Amino acid sequence: MSRLQVAVLYGGKSTEHEVSVHSAQTVVQMLQEKKDKYQLHLVFIDKQGYWFLQNECGESHPDDKPITPVLTPQANLRALDGSWQAKIDVFFPVLHGTNCEDGTLQGFLETLDVPYVGCGVLSSAMGMDKLITKLIAQCAGIPVLPFYPVHRDAAYDAQALETWVKEQGLPVFVKPVRLGSSVGVRKVKTMDELKPAIDFALQFDTDVMVEKGVDHAREIFCALYGERGNLKSSACGELRMLAGEFFDYNAKYLVEGGCETKVPADIPADIAAGMRADSEAIFRALNGSGLARADFLMDKDGAYYFSEINTLPGMSHTSLFPQLFEASGEEYSQILDGLIEQAIAVHARKESLALNR
Numbered sequence: 001m002s003r004l005q006v007a008v009l010y011g012g013k014s015t016e017h018e019v020s021v022h023s024a025q026t027v028v029q030m031l032q033e034k035k036d037k038y039q040l041h042l043v044f045i046d047k048q049g050y051w052f053l054q055n056e057c058g059e060s061h062p063d064d065k066p067i068t069p070v071l072t073p074q075a076n077l078r079a080l081d082g083s084w085q086a087k088i089d090v091f092f093p094v095l096h097g098t099n100c101e102d103g104t105l106q107g108f109l110e111t112l113d114v115p116y117v118g119c120g121v122l123s124s125a126m127g128m129d130k131l132i133t134k135l136i137a138q139c140a141g142i143p144v145l146p147f148y149p150v151h152r153d154a155a156y157d158a159q160a161l162e163t164w165v166k167e168q169g170l171p172v173f174v175k176p177v178r179l180g181s182s183v184g185v186r187k188v189k190t191m192d193e194l195k196p197a198i199d200f201a202l203q204f205d206t207d208v209m210v211e212k213g214v215d216h217a218r219e220i221f222c223a224l225y226g227e228r229g230n231l232k233s234s235a236c237g238e239l240r241m242l243a244g245e246f247f248d249y250n251a252k253y254l255v256e257g258g259c260e261t262k263v264p265a266d267i268p269a270d271i272a273a274g275m276r277a278d279s280e281a282i283f284r285a286l287n288g289s290g291l292a293r294a295d296f297l298m299d300k301d302g303a304y305y306f307s308e309i310n311t312l313p314g315m316s317h318t319s320l321f322p323q324l325f326e327a328s329g330e331e332y333s334q335i336l337d338g339l340i341e342q343a344i345a346v347h348a349r350k351e352s353l354a355l356n357r
């Protein structure tokens with residue numbers, strides 16, 4: 001049996017470039033253990049968005065070969081100097097954030113007409129947008145925290161916003177609507193901090209939101225894989241911050257021992273069951289397929305709120321996604337196989353639509 005040609009895509013033109021490389025190293029290592037099944041092509045996307053074929057998954061290296069996606073019957077990846085080409089069966093984006101997880105890359109892969117792992121264009125785009133996701137969650141009856149949207153090009157009524165914040169009570173969180181890894185997020189504890197926090201968030205996105213804060217929230221996560229009809233949710237896990245006010249970029253990635261993971265989370269069984277059901281419901285409402293991680297905030301009284309969904313969550317050994325499923329008795333390497341099979345099945349289903357005849 002011929003091996004599947006799999007291109008793993010990583011790096012990317014996003015603030016989460018380094019996180020992606022780290023995730024990809026684990027995914028590549030796991031897939032390389034199945035040499036009889038997959039022939040891997042390691043595609044590094046640099047911070048300018050250029051594509052390179054690598055011998056070893058990592059940051060930029062002088063041996064990297066510049067390549068480009070192409071649309072020909074013989075190949076869908078080709079070296080710029082013509083020295084190499086391949087017909088890839090499945091693209092596996094291990095990318096996070098803007099240009100990667102937000103439907104743009106997915107649209108590009110649709111245009112190339114190739115199977116790819118993970119959510120499609122619309123699910124990815126909706127999942128990346130915290131406002132849209134929250135509106136959809138509300139429609140699906142899933143609890144979310146009150147929020148107030150602000151747009152860069154439409155002057156907002158500062159007085160009305162201040163009144164709203166007073167009604168909700170401080171703290172509030174101000175965040176860009178379409179970003180990740182806590183970039184641009186600030187906790188606002190006094191009214192004076194509100195405008196600077198909005199101006200700061202607006203440097204990263206044209207849309208930001210002010211959200212009612214849960215002071216010293218517990219942060220609980222649930223991983224998902226599959227699709228409507230055959231969807232699996234994992235046990236819930238908790239990330240505990242050991243210092244600081246909230247999970248900022250430093251606590252997430254830079255401070256050694258900045259947080260501790262507890263899987264499964266030490267929460268009552270009925271709350272965990274509720275979060276799993278809500279995670280599945282939001283994934284279905286977004287028409288997701290592939291994988292995701294749903295994030296929740298829980299207050300000291302045990303009330304919880306759906307916060308956001310990541311349709312390409314961190315996938316390294318130390319990331320929550322594999323840990324949550326392993327705690328649920330699922331092997332990570334089998335999940336990766338399942339994601340590749342699903343990508344092929346989803347593409348075949350699209351091909352079979354009458355549109356293509």
Ligand SMILES: Nc1ncnc2c1ncn2[C@@H]1O[C@H](COP(=O)(O)OP(=O)(O)O)[C@@H](O)[C@H]1O
Nearest residue numbers: 173179180181182183211212213214217246247
């Ligand atoms: N409403 C909130 N109440 C309490 N903490 C929050 C709230 N919103 C965000 N945070 C804190 O900020 C972090 C980043 O916010 P989040 O909405 O998850 O954005 P990102 O997509 O950047 O991860 C969260 O992990 C949490 O620590």
Ligand SMILES: [Mg+2]
Nearest residue numbers: 181182295308
């Ligand atoms: Mg988050």
